[in-house]
Amino acid sequence: MTRELMMPASRESAVAVESWGLTIKGHARAENQDAFLNWPEHLLWSVADGVGGGSQGREASRLLVKNLMRTPEPPSLDAHIRNVRHLLERSNLELRQGAHGDAASTIVTLLIHGGRAACLWSGDSRCYLRRGGILYQCTRDHTLRQRAIDRKELTDHEARRMVRGNVVTNAVGAGDVLRLDTANFPLRRGDRFLLCSDGLSNCISPAALSAYLGRPRARDAALGMAEALGGCGHSDDATVVTVFLSGG
Secondary structure, three states: OEEEEEEOOOOOEEEEEEEEEEEEOOOOOOOOOEEEEEEHHHOEEEEEEEEOOHHHHHHHHHHHHHHHOOOOOOOOHHHHHHHHHHHHHHHHHHHHHOOOOOOEEEEEEEEEEOOEEEEEEEOOOEEEEEEOOEEEEOOOOOEHHHHHHHOOOOOHHHHHOOOOOOOEOOOEOOOOOOOOEEEEEEOOOOOEEEEEOHHHHOOOOHHHHHHHHOOOOHHHHHHHHHHHHHOOOOOOOEEEEEEEEOOO
């Protein structure tokens, strides 16, 4: 799927945006609890990873994607962020007050408008940016492991061995007040984004992810990552959304 984006520059020019998404059930799962949104026509992409087990996690992740599909056409990036935040807060309320039990879901979204981008997230689903051959992690995990690192209770090396370190400390539906972190930045021609659930990032190294994002098409990158999952015996569901801007 592709769309043209007008990038502000000394001379305004169009940049094509191409994206691809897929999700794969983990070997240890009875059903896939991940969901994704690939909506280049609206310059909005998202990955949600259900928490809570059974059908609850699946229902939560799908509820988030369904609500995000109500996002109106925005006049600015700030409006785009407000619209998405409002819909995720609404999703949080629905999960807390509805008949979904303890259902919750992580979320990561990528929004683009007018030559700028923003990420909003809750939990440990991630957004990566590959720019100039270098891979950057745009998001910061909401997990017990990351909390221990931030508080300087453990080093990065020690935290990797932490028991239950992957337990999320934040997710949509996990509390009455939703915590969403945000990062925004200007775009450049040739930027390449990856949104993914932890089923992918726990299985494939950052170096390998960067290499796949170096492929010529968003579809090729996503399919390459899916193929690599088969080689690491992934037990968790894994979801991939790749977003490529044309140009160099």
